[in-house]
Amino acid sequence: MHPFPYDLVIIDLGGNLTLSTYVALFAAKILITPVLPDLLSYLSLRSLFSFLDKTSKNYKYSFDMIWVLINKINNHRPLDRENKKALEKFYGRFLMPVEVREDSKFSQANREQVPVTTLAPDSRAARDIKKVASLLETTIFQPKSPEPT
Numbered sequence: 001m002h003p004f005p006y007d008l009v010i011i012d013l014g015g016n017l018t019l020s021t022y023v024a025l026f027a028a029k030i031l032i033t034p035v036l037p038d039l040l041s042y043l044s045l046r047s048l049f050s051f052l053d054k055t056s057k058n059y060k061y062s063f064d065m066i067w068v069l070i071n072k073i074n075n076h077r078p079l080d081r082e083n084k085k086a087l088e089k090f091y092g093r094f095l096m097p098v099e100v101r102e103d104s105k106f107s108q109a110n111r112e113q114v115p116v117t118t119l120a121p122d123s124r125a126a127r128d129i130k131k132v133a134s135l136l137e138t139t140i141f142q143p144k145s146p147e148p149t
Contacts, residue, residue: 008140015044017051025055029064030140032096034071037083045091065139069132070099072106098135100128 011024025031033048035041045068056062068091074080088095103125109116117126 017047025052026059026061030067031063031065032067032069032136034069034100035087037070037073037080037087039083042083042086042090045087049091066094067096068094069096072102073099074102096132096135098128098131100125100132103128 011028013021013024031052033045035045052063052066068087070084070087073084075084101124103116103123105116105120105123105125109119109125112119116123117129120126
């Protein structure tokens with residue numbers, strides 16, 4: 001039995017390593033870090049993974065799962081494709097097998113303060129978000145095999 005009535009709690013933090021970030025990271029079992037296909041995100045990942053390496057060594061703490069989610073990618077832009085290849089090369093084992101493509105529906109949904117899946121359920125944005133949600137649902141809540149008796 002869980003001490004709280006929740007199966008999943010999502011903590012959405014900024015991209016900086018602050019005290020709040022440290023506390024949230026130590027409370028988490030799964031880490032999903034969205035990144036843009038750009039140099040700044042690549043450098044931020046280096047900093048994050050360096051911190052995670054030190055944390056695992058110094059505090060004997062590790063995550064059950066770490067994922068990097070490529071966000072706002074436009075595969076028609078050469079620079080996005082180049083940066084994606086760099087992410088694949090250095091963080092390939094952590095990359096989610098789905099990505100969220102750039103779509104103006106995200107901005108519109110934000111302005112109207114509604115989920116993109118409600119605003120434009122058939123949009124590319126909604127389809128991508130649904131793929132991410134489906135992956136998380138099947139990965140995190142996959143049925144456990146019964147213990148041998």
